[in-house]
Amino acid sequence: MSTTPQASASPFAVSAEAGRFRVTRPGSANDVIDLVREKYIQIVDLKFTDLPGLWQHFSITLPEVHPDLFDAGIGFDGSSIRGFQEIHESDMLLRPDPATAFVDPVCETPTLSIICDVVDPVLQQPYSRDPRYVARKAENYLRQTGIATTCYVGPELEFFIFDSIRFGQDQHCGFYYVESSEGDWNTGRDEGAYGGGNLGYKQRYKEGYFPVPPHDTLQEIRSEIALTLQQAGVQIEVHHHEVATAGQNEIDMRFATLTRMADNVMIYKYVCKNVARRHGKVATFMPKPLFADNASGMHCHQSLWKDDENLFYEASGWALTSDLCRWYIGGLLQHAPALMAFCAPTTNSYKRLVPGYEAPVNLAMSQRNRSAAARIPMYSNSPGARRVEFRCPDPSANPYLAFAAMLMAGLDGIENRTDPGDPLDRNIYDLSPEEARNIRQVPDSLDAALAALEADNAFLRKGDVFTEDVIQTWIEYKRKREIDSIKLRPHPWEFYLYFDT
Known part of the structure; x- marks a missing residue:
């Protein structure tokens, strides 16, 4: 994550010097229409996010692209989207956000993609279960508190690129x-x-960080992904092979404001998957696809700013952090069990959140120590660089909901001046059993995280950011569609353990 947010007030206006390209996103409906003409666009693709966090879309032709589209919206069937409407209330609207338009680098047909907000056509209001609306409400709530004007987020998404993946399960296999x-x-x-x-030249287990080619066979694919993302207006800072064998990667984006960064995460996943497919490979953001090696995380760097001032910096504070920063960390740590329901939202997430493999299972703060849930990176002493890195989330998360939930937890910590406890700047895994017992840990299952969310969600409902309906729909969906379906099916390893009983 970069260290000077004030230098990137418009994260989608990128200079040629910065990356040998220039992308300037439009700001109004007329700007979009001008861009359609300028780039000889033939198709406009409307994208939005379902509740679990996958992009959905449909495309329209140019006669349908006019200023009224951006005010009135365009209809779709909400009952066919995961976590949205029932069949008897299916009519919904998409309202394109012109500020998100980009020439789609994936499509061969000249296509302009626009990220949309979901609208209830009866109420003519934003739809409460639209994840992007939750993120925008979180940013509005931040400003209403008077604490800060801006939350910057810089996630580090890890992912695997495999040559192939086969899977299946039915009644007998x-x-x-x-x-x-x-x-x-x-x-x-x-x-x-x-x-x-x-x-030869295979990546040994846990030794994928950072051998050069020919060990690293994915250098050119990552470079292509990075340059393709820049074509879509997402500024990239660095890319490299990650720790695990078999194609674990990381491509880091420059920070942005909360909702904009969630938009960028969706573009990031879209581009990674499609560029990998061009090469006959497959990209996955599933946290733990391999046994006995590192899993994929999404370490989330966060800071609060009031205009051009980083509120997390204090020259005389521990690790150059302010009281406000430490209270923010206190909120993250206090509410971490509930946060995991959004930040590590799959049953597979908890195969990552186990001791070892650099897993941040311990709810403590530290500087530099990567075994703590909350870390203060110490690469620079610049005031603009001071931030907290929350290491528990993984890339299966819906970024709109995860980023919003973390901000709400941090704000709750600030409002209540929550003490995060003493810094733990030792290797947590080397602590004695007596010392380790005093450190809280993240939940050990999605079921436990959902139970924590049921018991602790008042901080999310402040300012009506997360409605009761969103929280209950999320819990019900995860339990019925994911947890229960996993419980019903035998696991292959159970045959090894129990077949001869």
Whole structure:
């Protein structure tokens, strides 16, 4: 994450010097229409996010693109979208946000993509279960508190690129099979189909950070992803291979304001998946697809600013942080069990959140220590660089809901002056059992995280940011569609453990 937010007040106006490209996003409906003409656009694609966090879309032709589209919106069937409406109340509207328009670098047909807000046509109001609306309400609530004017977020998304993935389960069988030419398990494979023999140079388990090619076979694909993201107006700072074998990667975006960064995360996933597919490979943001190696996280850097002042900086404070920053951390740590329901929202997330593998399971704060849930990066002493890195989230999260929930927890900590406890600047895994017992940990399952959310959600409902309906719909969806369905199915390892009983 970059260190000078004030230098990027408009994160989508990028200079040629910064990246040998220039993207300026439109600000009004007329700007979009002008862009359509300028770029010889033939199709306009309308994108929005369902409640679990996947992009949905449909496309319209140019005669349908006019200023009224951005005010009146365009209809769609909300009952077919996960977490949205029932069949008897299915009619919904999409209202394109002109500030999000970008020439889609994935499509061969000249296409302009626009991210949309969801509107209830009966009430003519934003739809309460639209994740993007939740994020925008969180930013509005921040300003209403008078604490700050802006929340900057800089997530570090990790992901895998595999050569192939096969999986399935029915009444009599269940399996998954991941393949990667980088995988350490393939040192003995006859790779004649890949050019003859075996070329070696596999990534050893937990040693993927940062060998150069030929160990790192994905350098060119990551570069293509980074440049494609920049074409879409998402500024990229760095990319590299990550710790795990078999194609774990990280491409870091420059920070942005909360809702805008959630938009960027959706663009990021879209581009990663489609560029990988161009190369006959598959990208996944599933947190833990491999056993016995590191999983994929989404460490979230956060800071609060009042105009051009970073409120998290204090020259005389611990790790150069202010009281306000430490209270914000206190809120994150206090509400972390409930936050995990949005920040680590899958059953697979909790195969990552176990001790070891750099997993941030301990609810403590530290400077530099990556085994703590909340960390203060110490790369720079600049006032603009002071921020908290919350390490528990993973990239399966809906970014609109996760970023909004973290902000609300931090604000609750500030409002209540919540003490985060003493810094823990030692290796947490080297603590004695007596010392370790005094450190709270994140929940060990999605079920436990949802129970924590049921018991602790008042901080989310402040300012009507998360409505009761959104929280209950989320809990019900996760329990019925994910937790219960996993509980009903035998696991392959159970056959190893129990078949001979």
